Amino acid sequence: MTTKQLLDVAIIGGGPAGLNAALVLGRARKHVIVIDEGRPRNAVTHATHGFLTRDGISPGDFRQIAREEISRYPSVSFTQDTAVAITGSDGYFIIKTAQGNSISSKKVLFAVGMKDRPLDIPGLVEVYGKSAFVCPYCDGWELRDQPLVIIAKGADAMHLAPLISGWTSQFTICTNGPDELTEAQREELQRHHVPVFDSPIRFIDASEGIVRQVVLEDGAAIPCRGIFFKPTLVTGSDLPQAMGCSMTEMGAVVVDDFGKTSVPGVYSAGDAASRLHQAVAAASMGALVAAAMNNEMNLEAWRRNE
Numbered sequence: 001m002t003t004k005q006l007l008d009v010a011i012i013g014g015g016p017a018g019l020n021a022a023l024v025l026g027r028a029r030k031h032v033i034v035i036d037e038g039r040p041r042n043a044v045t046h047a048t049h050g051f052l053t054r055d056g057i058s059p060g061d062f063r064q065i066a067r068e069e070i071s072r073y074p075s076v077s078f079t080q081d082t083a084v085a086i087t088g089s090d091g092y093f094i095i096k097t098a099q100g101n102s103i104s105s106k107k108v109l110f111a112v113g114m115k116d117r118p119l120d121i122p123g124l125v126e127v128y129g130k131s132a133f134v135c136p137y138c139d140g141w142e143l144r145d146q147p148l149v150i151i152a153k154g155a156d157a158m159h160l161a162p163l164i165s166g167w168t169s170q171f172t173i174c175t176n177g178p179d180e181l182t183e184a185q186r187e188e189l190q191r192h193h194v195p196v197f198d199s200p201i202r203f204i205d206a207s208e209g210i211v212r213q214v215v216l217e218d219g220a221a222i223p224c225r226g227i228f229f230k231p232t233l234v235t236g237s238d239l240p241q242a243m244g245c246s247m248t249e250m251g252a253v254v255v256d257d258f259g260k261t262s263v264p265g266v267y268s269a270g271d272a273a274s275r276l277h278q279a280v281a282a283a284s285m286g287a288l289v290a291a292a293m294n295n296e297m298n299l300e301a302w303r304r305n306e
Helices: 016-027 059-070 154-164 183-191 279-304
Strands: 007-012 032-036 076-080 083-089 092-097 102-110 114-116 148-151 171-174 201-207 210-216 221-223 226-229 233-235 266-268
Touching: 007 016, 007 092, 016 032, 016 059, 016 076, 016 279, 032 102, 102 279, 148 154, 148 210, 154 171, 154 183, 210 226, 266 279
Parallel strands: 007 032, 007 102, 032 076, 102 266, 148 171, 148 226
Antiparallel strands: 083 092, 092 102, 114 233, 201 210, 210 221
């Protein structure tokens, strides 16, 4: 879809943040395109939880319903494509896509989310999204009171241990190598009767996606019904950094309270610009940033007409 019209906003990413931004901007009579490659991070999961009125919905159904609602607003369009390069500046950006299309817009909103780096533990890919998860707020209820394994080390393990304890008291920490814990942290875990294994993980034994045990290199096998692990994430697109947006050490886009990046005319919302990786939080941020963008464009138009 090569557009000759100068659009108001190009939204890159069609997850909860990008979709809610499109809805708000469509209702504000802005001409918007959502460029989405169709490969969301949560495609591996069966259900989205914690989203009021949509608790338990599949990610695919969530997006379908959202698009149907947004289609009421004719100034919003969608294209399944990947943005690969962006040139220009505030007021006139040109987005080039993998399919050879060229799209021009006044503003750009990155709602590109985060992506997992390859999972290097044998068997983890097979259970990810079925019985191995990264967020207990999203999936802890389904594994309540079950024996679990936490795969994390150091500060991440110490964050997850008290958090997971709200859903089950039966959990073991596997650090998959040196535990990176201080002596005080080890003593704290011992006081709470949390076993810690620092042998590397040989593989995860599972049946039809449901974990049965975590097998370690030293021969130990830890029976469990679920896993929570600390993923390694990267921003869903290299374009924010390529455009000169400031990035955090964790790889997220630096934004102000209204989603503005360090590059004029460029905004970001959702997981790519936050540590709160929940669908409802991303959607909320998308709505807030869309309102900020709309206010900026309206004010710019107001001043041009003075």
